[in-house]
Amino acid sequence: MEILIYLTQQFINGIQLGAVYALIALGYTMVYGVLRMINFAHGDIFMLGAFISYYGITKFNLPFPILILSTSLLTAVIAILIEKIAYKPLRNAPKISLLITAVGVSLFLEYTLSLNAFFTPNYIGFPRPFEIRSYDIGMFSINNIHLIIFSVTIISLALLYLLIYKSKYGIAMRAASHDLEITRLMGIRTDNIISFTFGIGGALAGIGGLLYSMAYPQINVFMGIMPGIKSFIAAVLGGIGIIHGAVLGGFIIGISEVFVSAFLSSTYRDGVIFIILFIFLLFRPNGIFGKNIEKV
Amino acid sequence: MKKISLILCFLLLYSTQLFSKEVVKIGLITPLTGDIKTFGESTKNSFFIALEEYAKKGKYEIKPIIADDKNDPTEGTNAALKLVTQDKVVAIIGPLTSKVAIPVSELVNTNKIPMITGTATNPKVTVSDGKRKKYVFRACFIDPFQGQVAANFALKDLKAKTAAVLYDVGNDYSKGLAEFFKNTFEKNKGTIVAFESYQKDDVDFSALITKIAIKKPDVIFIPDYYNKVALIAKQIREKGLKSTLLGGDGWDSPELLKIGGDAVVGSYFTNHYSPDRKDPIADSFIQKYKQKHGNVPDALGALAYDATWILLNALDRAVKPTPEEILKEIEKTKNHKGATGTISFDNNGDAVKSTVIIKIEKTGPKYITTVNP
Numbered sequence: 001m002e003i004l005i006y007l008t009q010q011f012i013n014g015i016q017l018g019a020v021y022a023l024i025a026l027g028y029t030m031v032y033g034v035l036r037m038i039n040f041a042h043g044d045i046f047m048l049g050a051f052i053s054y055y056g057i058t059k060f061n062l063p064f065p066i067l068i069l070s071t072s073l074l075t076a077v078i079a080i081l082i083e084k085i086a087y088k089p090l091r092n093a094p095k096i097s098l099l100i101t102a103v104g105v106s107l108f109l110e111y112t113l114s115l116n117a118f119f120t121p122n123y124i125g126f127p128r129p130f131e132i133r134s135y136d137i138g139m140f141s142i143n144n145i146h147l148i149i150f151s152v153t154i155i156s157l158a159l160l161y162l163l164i165y166k167s168k169y170g171i172a173m174r175a176a177s178h179d180l181e182i183t184r185l186m187g188i189r190t191d192n193i194i195s196f197t198f199g200i201g202g203a204l205a206g207i208g209g210l211l212y213s214m215a216y217p218q219i220n221v222f223m224g225i226m227p228g229i230k231s232f233i234a235a236v237l238g239g240i241g242i243i244h245g246a247v248l249g250g251f252i253i254g255i256s257e258v259f260v261s262a263f264l265s266s267t268y269r270d271g272v273i274f275i276i277l278f279i280f281l282l283f284r285p286n287g288i289f290g291k292n293i294e295k296v
Numbered sequence: 297m298k299k300i301s302l303i304l305c306f307l308l309l310y311s312t313q314l315f316s317k318e319v320v321k322i323g324l325i326t327p328l329t330g331d332i333k334t335f336g337e338s339t340k341n342s343f344f345i346a347l348e349e350y351a352k353k354g355k356y357e358i359k360p361i362i363a364d365d366k367n368d369p370t371e372g373t374n375a376a377l378k379l380v381t382q383d384k385v386v387a388i389i390g391p392l393t394s395k396v397a398i399p400v401s402e403l404v405n406t407n408k409i410p411m412i413t414g415t416a417t418n419p420k421v422t423v424s425d426g427k428r429k430k431y432v433f434r435a436c437f438i439d440p441f442q443g444q445v446a447a448n449f450a451l452k453d454l455k456a457k458t459a460a461v462l463y464d465v466g467n468d469y470s471k472g473l474a475e476f477f478k479n480t481f482e483k484n485k486g487t488i489v490a491f492e493s494y495q496k497d498d499v500d501f502s503a504l505i506t507k508i509a510i511k512k513p514d515v516i517f518i519p520d521y522y523n524k525v526a527l528i529a530k531q532i533r534e535k536g537l538k539s540t541l542l543g544g545d546g547w548d549s550p551e552l553l554k555i556g557g558d559a560v561v562g563s564y565f566t567n568h569y570s571p572d573r574k575d576p577i578a579d580s581f582i583q584k585y586k587q588k589h590g591n592v593p594d595a596l597g598a599l600a601y602d603a604t605w606i607l608l609n610a611l612d613r614a615v616k617p618t619p620e621e622i623l624k625e626i627e628k629t630k631n632h633k634g635a636t637g638t639i640s641f642d643n644n645g646d647a648v649k650s651t652v653i654i655k656i657e658k659t660g661p662k663y664i665t666t667v668n669p
Contacts, residue, residue, distance in 0.1 A: 006510055013502035121329045121366070123523045125555035132534055141536060216499035218527045218555075220331075226497060261503035266494050267465050 009140050010262045011255065016146055016215055018254025019153040023208035024231035025238070025246035026160065027079075027201025033177035033241040034197045037098045041082060041105040043228020045202050048109070049075045049209025050126070050219045051119055057127050064129050068152065071210050072203035079202025080195045088191070114221040126217035149211045156207055157247065160200070164243065169196055177241060226270075230257075233277045239287025248288060252276075317357040320617045322607065323379035324360060325390035325400065326600075327367040332521045334549045335392055336364070338597030339414065343389060345584050346604035355612050361385060365396050372396035373403055380407045386619050387411065387611070389603050392596065393521075394418030394439075394469035405429040410623045412607050414599030415568075417442060417545065418472045422645045431619075433626055433645040435603040435634070436568055437669070439469070442544055443476025445651050445667045446517065446566050451484050453665075454540055454564075456514035458489045462504065462528060464520050465493035473519035473544050489513050501531045509537050517542045522549040526556035533559040540564070548594045553656060563656050568595040569636040570652045570663040578635040595636065602634030 024046050031039045053071045056062045062070065086105050090098050114121040134143045164170035175183045176193045184190045212227065213219045234253045238245025253273060260272045280287065324343050327336035340362060347358050361383050365372035372391050379385045380403070388404060388411040391397045397416035402424070404411045412433045413421060419440060422432045450456040459481055463474035471493075478488050489511040492504050505528075508516065516532065516539045518525050529541055541563035548567050552560055571582055571592045581601055585593040593601075609632070610625035611617060632639040639647045653664045 002510070006506070009506050010503060013500075013506060016502070017500055116329075122333050123331050125526065134534070134536055143534060145534075212499075216501075216527070217530060218499055218523065222497075223499070257500075258503040262507050266492065266498065266504060270495075 005140050010258055012140070012142060012146060014255030014258035015251065016149050016254070017257060018251035019149050020208045020212045020215075020250075021227065021231045021234050021254050022247045022250025023153060023156065023204045023211070024227060025234040025250045026243065027205045028232050028235040029238070029240055029243060029246035030173075030177075030197050030201050032235070033243075034173065034180065034194055035087070035098070037087070037095060038102065038232065039087075039198075039201075040099070040102040040228070041086075041109060042201065042205055043224035043231070044106050044109040045075050045079050045082075045205040045224070046209040046212070046227060047113075047219075047221060047224035048078055049206030050213040050223060051113075051209075051221075052206065053210040053213065054124065054126055054219055057129055062129075064148075067129060068207060068210060072206045075206025075209070076199040076203040079198045079205070083195055083198040088194075110221055110224075119221050121221060123218055123220045126213040126219050128214055128217060145215050149215060152207060152211060156204060160204070160243070163200070169193070173197055230273060233273060236277065237280055237287055239290030242287065242289045245287055245289040317355070318617065319359050320356040320611065321359045321361055321383055321385040323363060323376075323383065323385040323388040323390075325363045325365050325372055325375050325379070325388060325396070326392045327396075328362075328364040330366040330368070331523050332367050332393070332546075332549075334522075334551050335415075335594070335596045336367075338594050339390070339392055339600040341585065341589050342581075342593055342597035342601040343604050345581065345588070346601050346608065350605075350608045354608060356617055358608075365391050365400075367393055367396060369396050369399050373399045376400045376403050380404065380409050385409065386617055387607050387622055389414070389600065389607060391416065392600075393467075394421055394472070395467050397421045398424075398468055401429050401432040405431045409619050410607075410626055412603040412626065414601075414603035415545070415596050416469070418468045419644075419646075420468060420472075428644055431623060433606075433641055435599050435606060435636070435639055435647050436545075437649045437651055438646050439472045439544075440476045441669055442566050442651060443473050443478075443519075444480045445653070446473075446542055446544065447477045447480035447486070448484070449564065449566075449653055449667075450481065450515045450517070450540075450542055451486050454515060454542075456486065456540070458487045458511070458513045459515045459517055459542075460490040460492070460508045460511065460513040460539070461488060461517045461519075462490075462492050462494065462501075462508070463518070464496055464524065466496050467520070469546065470520045474517065477517050477519065499527060501528050502535070505531055505535045505537065509535050512537075513539050515540045515542050519544045519546065521546040522552035523555065526552055526560060529556045529559040529563070545595060547656075548596065548654075548661075550591065550594075550660075553660065560656050561658050564664070565654055565656070566651050567654050568649070568651065569598050570595075570654055570661070572663040573652070573666075575635070575637075577633055581635040598635040602632070602636055602639060605634060606632050606639065 027042045049071050052074050056067045086101055113119045134141045172188050172193050230253055234249035235246045238249030257269050260269045326339045363375035365375050391400050392415050394416040397413050398420050401421050410431045414435045417439045419438050461474045464470040490508045543565040545567050547565040606629055610622050613625045614621035630640050642648055650666050650668045652666050654661045655664050
């Protein structure tokens with residue numbers, strides 16, 4: 001019985017982390033779906049989400065729902081701007097140029113924002129918008145941060161589902177991810193669709209940043225690097241370009257991270273995640289939901 | 297006429313001494329940005345207070361060269377290399393932390409430049425693989441002593457029977473202190489129920505804390521710096537764990553209470569000095585620091601002040617301001633009266649000193665007791 005409670009408790013920790021990874025992984029996967037590029041600056045959008053919500057709380061004292069909305073809106077705008085300024089001029093360039101540009105954008109954001117005039121390179125304590133409360137349900141305890149993270153993630157995923165499968169933009173986006181050229185020939189403004197994709201991805205990463213810094217209340221300009229890489233692994237795991245794959249991948253990575261820390265040692269944690277990635281790349285390079293046809 | 301020319305001669309001699317003191321370059325390596333910047337700032341401020349005092353009566357004009365190591369071993373080594381090869385400093389104060397001081401001490405030792413760190417407590421800073429690094433000194437006690445004091449305090453004063461230890465596996469200071477605490481605690485019939493490590497950039501400790509929580513330890517020892525400690529302490533309290541938290545000198549920052557809040561209140565840590573201790577040198581230093589910077593200096597500042605003065609005194613005693621001559625005089629330092637107490641070096645270049653235990657209360661740190669070596 002003891003062990004069961006312990007497992008459940010660790011499982012809750014894992015889902016909390018996995019939810020954030022899932023939100024970030026969605027951005028990687030959607031952008032890859034449309035542009036066939038890996039947007040390495042995505043982890044930094046996540047960091048921007050954390051900082052924007054930090055200023056939203058400390059400077060403007062925004063109530064929580066407005067905080068989520070404004071953070072996601074701003075990160076969406078920033079993601080779209082990055083696409084317009086850095087990636088759009090390279091639309092017809094080789095894919096490798098796009099990839100290197102993404103790395104450049106990522107470094108640019110990190111090191112510019114780490115200047116003292118902006119966010120400074122220091123660690124900053126993140127003030128929670130509300131008091132933390134623990135609830136004992138049966139034998140294990142759950143707190144309001146957990147509940148908020150679960151519910152915000154579920155609502156975001158539901159909205160995303162509606163957007164992608166029920167709206168015209170979503171249909172256009174799916175068409176673009178199927179074949180960008182043909183979609184353009186069909187009379188769809190693909191540039192708008194690409195911006196739209198970046199915007200949605202940015203908004204989700206921004207929400208992820210807010211939730212992450214609420215759960216682990218300390219922020220820093222370089223905080224996006226590791227979660228960014230892990231979410232990317234999550235996206236690959238689920239099958240890059242596949243939306244429900246990214247969500248599942250996020251939860252798998254989050255839960256395995258927590259369980260490695262709980263039963264082995266946190267020193268092995270990142271190692272195990274990368275070993276999982278290796279195994280997948282060796283035996284199932286297209287991910288869990290990936291089709292077995294290699295697309296060139 | 298003769299008399300006048302003699303006086304003129306004297307004046308000339310005197311004026312050359314007065315107006316053109318020889319310039320001596322001294323380097324300071326400290327983290328001015330990054331995870332422990334408050335330590336770096338107080339170190340820098342205290343270094344300058346010592347220099348200002350020296351300027352009034354000292355033999356040389358000091359040109360300080362400040363380098364930011366970001367609490368990163370690579371940055372620190374690069375900074376030291378630049379100080380040694382480009383700026384050609386005669387001596388270095390710092391680095392602040394053990395993990396930076398260990399590689400830097402290797403570098404200065406091979407380049408034959410004396411270095412005094414105020415605060416790096418890991419034994420490997422002055423001695424590695426049984427070999428003494430001749431050019432390296434420190435103004436503080438070392439971690440085996442600090443870990444021992446913390447463990448004994450937990451056993452005797454806090455009446456703890458079980459303890460958990462959480463440490464940063466990539467940080468020599470944190471790892472060393474964790475091991476010394478564990479050794480003493482187990483030797484004196486205490487039980488270590490969990491000995492868990494994490495990595496520098498970790499922010500999610502939920503898995504580790506859940507793991508520790510089922511063991512319900514009496515104390516949790518967290519030998520890390522204030523930023524990480526505040527984050528861990530918060531998560532510990534959020535999981536409903538009530539154990540007393542215990543730490544080392546890395547806790548000594550006003551930020552700890554500011555970030556950690558209620559989560560760190562009631563915790564204890566070992567430290568180099570307490571500003572509550574009455575001492576004329578310490579009081580005058582604290583007074584000057586307060587006037588200039590508006591707050592009471594932390595132990596790291598006081599130690600940097602002491603380290604700087606040990607160096608400046610040695611510099612004044614040396615026949616020539618060269619690294620070799622300065623080294624000879626640093627080695628001779630005995631019973632230096634500093635802000636953190638009396639400092640003499642043992643054979644390893646480590647200061648022999650007492651440690652104080654401080655409790656964190658809602659209003660701030662409170663002095664509890666002093667333990668002598």
